[in-house]
Amino acid sequence: MNDSAERNSIPSQRALLKAGFVLTLLGAVSGCATTTVADRSASRQAADEALSIDAGTLPFVREMDDRFQSFQIGFSHLTGGDTWKSFDAMDGKPGASVADVREPRAATDLTNRRLRNLTAALAPFYLRYSGTTANNVYFQDDDKPKLAKAPEGYKVVLTRQRWKEALEFAKAVNTQVVTSFTISEGVRDASHAWTPRMAAPWMAYTRSIGHSLYAAELYNEPNAPEYPELPKGYSEAQFASDFATFSKTMAEVAPQTKLAGPGNATLGIPGVETLLKPSPEDYANANPRPEFDIISYHFYPVLSQRCAAADSPQSIPADKAFDEEFLARPDKRLQSMKALRDSHAPGAPIWLTETGGAACGGLAWQPLFLDSFRYLDTSARLAKQGLDAIFTHALISGSNGVIDEKTFQPNASYWGAVLWRRLMGTRILDAGPVAPGLHVYAHCLRGTPGGVTLLAINMQAQAVSFDLTAPADVYALTSPDLQSNTVLLNGQLLAVQADDTLPAMKPQRMQGNQVTVAPTSINFIALPEANNPACKI
Known part of the structure; x- marks a missing residue:
């Protein structure tokens, strides 16, 4: 498409896409309604309210x-x-x-x-x-x-x-x-x-x-x-x-x-x-x-x-x-x-x-x-x-x-x-529908019969607490600046080692059964003792 004037111009008819990417659509759509993060504040979880999840009873959905x-x-x-x-x-x-x-x-x-x-x-x-x-x-x-x-x-x-x-x-x-x-x-x-x-x-x-x-x-x-x-x-x-x-x-x-x-x-x-x-x-x-x-x-x-x-x-x-x-x-x-x-x-x-x-x-x-x-x-x-x-x-x-x-x-x-x-x-489990600003998903924990992994994606400006029924190993991803390439795992910087290998990516074992996830954080919560029947197969 770079070889002629015709192919350097924005196509105007059926050639809507170039290499899978649309240039023709510039100006083709208007009035797309969106919602800002601030608009969702009314639906956010109260700071002192903990969500209860019994990982051992989460139902099986499908296998990927x-x-x-x-x-x-x-x-x-x-x-x-x-x-x-x-x-x-x-x-x-x-x-x-x-x-x-x-x-x-x-x-x-x-x-x-x-x-x-x-x-x-x-x-x-x-x-x-x-x-x-x-x-x-x-x-x-x-x-x-x-x-x-x-x-x-x-x-x-x-x-x-x-x-x-x-x-x-x-x-x-x-x-x-x-x-x-x-x-x-x-x-x-x-x-x-x-x-x-x-x-x-x-x-x-x-x-x-x-x-x-x-x-x-x-x-x-x-x-x-x-x-x-x-x-x-x-x-x-x-x-x-x-x-x-x-x-x-x-x-x-x-x-x-x-x-x-x-x-x-x-x-x-x-x-x-x-x-x-x-x-x-x-x-x-x-x-x-x-x-x-x-x-x-x-x-x-x-x-x-x-x-x-x-x-x-x-x-x-x-x-x-x-x-x-x-x-x-x-x-x-x-x-x-x-x-x-x-x-x-x-x-x-x-x-x-x-x-x-x-x-x-x-x-x-x-x-x-x-x-x-x-x-x-x-x-x-x-x-x-x-x-x-x-x-x-x-x-x-x-x-x-x-x-x-x-x-x-x-x-x-x-x-x-x-x-x-x-x-x-x-094996995928049903953690319920996503809530605005807080999306929670569940899978069986890889390599651990009966174990469950929760993926808690917190896009809110406040922390969220979970009451769980089993001890948790938490892998919390955060960054001091959302618009940076810096990623922290449980507060420690993630970076490739001098020998081009990955760093140790170890979890934090939580004391008790309550886990609090930080604002704007991504959290893999591993529950090896969840004892979910769907995860024993």
């Missing part, structure tokens, strides 16, 4: 995938290519075009010790290699030096060696690989139908070096292509035809790989969902009807400040990060995807294969402690409602990575992600 918390590494990290411009490199105003908010990046060193150590601490998970760049990859199926330029019909070159390194990284950190394939003009025939010109040799090479894919999507965001990667007017019927060819090809070259789709880009901005066409339902109902092993989709609640002013209806300012309507935006889309799954692929898992704080490269404050609340709340609320895997965009990438792509130091959400991995088991 052990790899529920998953991540994406964009293909540009493998090949080099465009990425989202850092906010430090911008003048504080949204870009007027895609070119204004993108900049080149070099391929990432996946052998880095710190990156591997930090990633392994989050495993096991599904690792998705995809993103917009994956739509136009030329797989160089030889061992010669990398081509200086991609052939016509492609934009970037993926060498055998680089793909091998990506697969070896995934294996070393205990992840299973998910990807998507090239769909640009380079793999299309004279009628613009998709062919396995890249996919077949790519999978043959993958097999030849002893690797495989767990799952694959045909391509990244079929309703948000970069023109001219697809012919304008590309329809759901063409998608269905292409997916039929893709399914046949994968049955031959990678029969063990599960097929996911449709993989639509969706947004939570009120008034926008109807503009994003074709919809997931349109693709699923097309003829020949696609057969998905996994129902997949993408979701972002807002646009980042790269593409919309923070105080516009399309984005969100930092002082509304705890807004209940904003935090609940993922719910509606998941419910629609559950309905689609039930009608088209009963029993299939539902994967959110790309998500984050905002489309267009992430929120300005996404690396900071302030976003840890949204990060964990989104995972917990969707797991409880029926999501099977959530792929955060990204593991490393600009302002939306849980690990900084330049320094490989943890961003603030990383520490919450580690505690989620260690403490939140696959």
